[in-house]
Amino acid sequence: MTLQRKTAPEFKAIENIHLIHPERRELANGCKVFCFNSGDQELVRIEWIFGNLRFKPESPLLNMAVNSLLTEGTDSLTSAQISDKIDFYGAFLQVDYGHDNSQVTLYSLNKHLHHTLPVIKDIITNSIFPQKELDTFIRNQRQKLQVSLQKNDIIARRIFSKALYGNTLYGLSADIETYDTLNREDMRVHFAQMYQPSNCTMIVAGKIEPETLNLISDAFDKEWHNTGQAADTSQPVIVPAAEHFYFTEKPGALQSAIRMGAPAVNRTHPDFPPLQVLNTVLGGYFGSRLMANIREDKGYTYGIGSGMSALKYGASLFIATEVGADVCKMAVNEIEKELNLLQNELIPETELSLVRNFLMGALLGSLENVFSHADKFKNIHFAGLGYDYYDRYVDAIKTVKADRLQELAKQYLNFDQFYKVIVGKY
Template identity: 55%
Template structure:
């Protein structure tokens, strides 16, 4: 019988094994990365493209182009595409972020020969039909209208704008932008970006030899041109540190605080992740203990480090009652400064290290998650040695090193502070 009055034995995580991606090149030199694992006859194939040529005058081109890939080709309507994919029990989705856009297929191995040609047609023969485009723009416009009613969304938009200005990383979409989207501009962007020379393919799941052969047959002869223009993000942060957007009828204030920061390629990034975890990176963090558990000002507060390809940022985010907005800001400042003036205790640091190691191990549950970890390396020009350094840093970082990092990177007076609501 299990003795439930006795704590289970606690064991330190010593090593974490990664399923490493194997690289292949198709005949036209499209790189294919294979993460082969799992028992289920299921595969995920991601076609990933770097975003290019973002223009302030046409800010929605990358995201709308990616969203429209599924809306019709020369021979298939959007309904026919969805019906064919659904018939084989498969699933597809587009994915977009500031740096890259992708079209992803989830399919059983035995039906891949039926589903993958449909994906090829979307990547090589999308036509951006006017009817579907109008519907998409109307839906996106309405979604933005609803989003602009929420203080948290307004704060997030104002925050990235303050940090990165009118660049792809900082620009906040406006309602008028949807009225300016033209089909011919989408086609031009599509023809520039969705090219074999700008494509990487990542395959994960239970991979049979036939999968690579099928990719070679369908995409190895895909011809196109190489657009050497890279995405540029030359940003200039706002000179104003405090951005207050008053909402007279607000019951809560949305708070977002932070600064432009290092990204995953920087040697201090891993140590700063440990430091951030102490401040607000997990449920037992100092911000949660103080502002939620002790003060009761909020349901949740957290901090994080966002790693973009050409930049990064550190942020603290929460929503609190308008009557405690000022008190919350004071407590956030106090917690930041404590990490700069006092050493983290051994017990707290041990808990943080165990949490981070457990989170890393728990995030590697299947082939898809191993592929996601590989993407964190590949698109930042890193190798698997990064994760060896990650584990070593977490295990060995000291309270003094964390205090030094806090003093080097955190100056509360230099933080951008966005408050939407009432102060």
Template identity: 55%
Template sequence: MLNRTLAPESKMVDDITFFEPVRHELDNGIPVFIINAGQQELVRIEFIFNNVNWNPSRPLQAAAVSQLINNGTRELSAKEIADHVDYYGAFLQTEYGADHSSVKLYTLNKHLQNVLPVIFSILNESDFSDHELSIYTQNQKQSLQVNLQKNDFLARKAFANELFGQTAYGAGIEPEDYDRLTRSQLLEYFHAAYTPWNCTVIAAGRFTGSELAVLNNIFGKPWVNQGPATVNKFTFDMPQGREVLIDRPDALQSAIRMGTIAINRQHPDFPGLQVLNCVLGGYFGSRLMANIREDKGYTYGIGSAVASMKDAGYFFLATEVGTEVCTSAMDEIEKEILILQQDVIPVQELDLVRNYMLGSMLGSLENAFSHADKFKNIYFAGLGYDYYERYINTIKTIEAAELRQLANTYLDTQQFTKVIAGKK
């Protein structure tokens, strides 16, 4: 009989295998990275473009193009595009990030030949009509007005702007920025960014030579979009400690966001800092959760993270607490960081974090698409798969004394930017 009073034996994850892509090139020079894996006749093709020509006076230019790119071409209306994609059971998704914009297509292999021409039309002939721009502007302004009433949104917005200023990483968007958008601005950016020289394709799923031939036949031809473009590049100074209060006298809760510019994935300390962050606030059993939520009862949730972007990285922690305990919560947060700087992490706690992080990594590799996402993380950071080897080895072997040193190096609360939206 199984003794259910005894927990099952746990073992550290021993080995994690990554599916590495095979590189090909279309006739017009577009690199294509293919992860051919999985049993289902399903593929995901992602067209990724570097963000270019950053202009602080036009902070919404790239984002608006990304969101409107599938809302009509010279030949097809937004409805016709949607109907065509739906007819073949496909799914089309656009994404905008601070460094890249992308168009993703999910489709059955047998319908690839029928769906890809619509994607080619989108990436070559989108016309950003005044009608679609007007609808987009109205909807986005309404959404922004709603968000501006939320303390967590205000804190997140102010925090990014304090760290990164009027760059793609931190531009403070206001309603009037939408009013300044014009169709000519969108076309200008579209012609500059959505070009073969600026495109990388990552395909995953049951993607064989026949699928590559279809892709090359449609996308390997010259594109008409050509415009002057410079890939975005930003530099930042380390901020000196500053506290920002967005006073909301009627608030019942205050949103807290604290952190600083840190290292990104390219730095050798990044894996170790990830382990340290996990101990502090990176999972449900973290020290911040144990103290601020479970012991003090100040919040329903609190967490921290280390984010990596192309030109910067940053550490942050975020929570919402009752206004009457805002100062106390911030004191407790700083106390937990101070403990990490002074004391070594107990072996049992560190082993739990090791197992959690390795299990999370293994669990995140459930299919070909997630393997493609892991490749994307390192490719655009200029790294190889040895990064993941170092990352996994660091999780397994890093010592508590090393983590204490990292806490002293990267978690100096005197240099933190601290944003409170609500009352303190």
């Protein structure tokens, strides 16, 4: 067959997205298990996900510190021994802290699970937070914070989060002195309440064989018990700041960091899917209006974008960039101009069609393997939603009209109601 190099391939729109649904089970101790069985490789990823405990202003770093130090020693293993055991079997272990949840993740060959799962069991049930490791952690975190506080964009993000989310887990901005609040005894009490089966969701993805489930059950059902005190994962009510403009002057700055936005809605709200379409038009991909104007046309920045932060107890829509210090005010004016255009003029159908195709392609491209399908499930499960959310999301992408997006712009993209943070020169 002769290739027709002068003729472009036929373009076909993406019609449907098919997601893998998990098999659900629950262990006798209350731990929920969701299994995504797919793939030919003898590999499995297991995640133990725990809801963060209620934020305490007097001990603001406990959730983060406890999760970060889980792998630093147990009653029977040092941090070096934990690393050696995992590495010996070609496995990979990591701990991750998020605003709503903290998790332990293991990637392991199926044939080695009987060696690697006991290590995870030991970490989740017997971590002791050795004083030496805690001192090293505090010292390293202080040094990292000192470096971070020299960067305008980091400062802007901290101020923005504090303004939107107040004195809550989401608005936390640790200072050097905050690390003085950490101590082993508080961490061990926190650990015992948080890392118990009734506060755990396990997500298993990969090639799941009957023996895989038997090993998991043997390790995390029969000898893993609740403490009797349920984990309190509620969070304080968010009270945004009254002040909407924050300027931190840096006289010698060559660039100014800009971060602005407002409280929005999370995945549980019907406006969330179409609002994602609007956000993409504004600044959610390389061809967005903010990029076309402020980077391509004006040359004020190397990059600018907008995004949506969807958390369990709050959400925001934000714009972030760093621009030349001498053009900061003009960049802010251009951002306001783009927001006003979306409020006052309908998005042309050609532009909207491009964004539709981008979003559908991005969704399809994000489902490259079974692990990706498990990640999509986490987005909805921890928001209390079902798979019909993705049906509504795809429907919004394909059918939302320009006049509906204009209504959303008037409701959510009001520049006068935005929190505005500038660090540098203005």
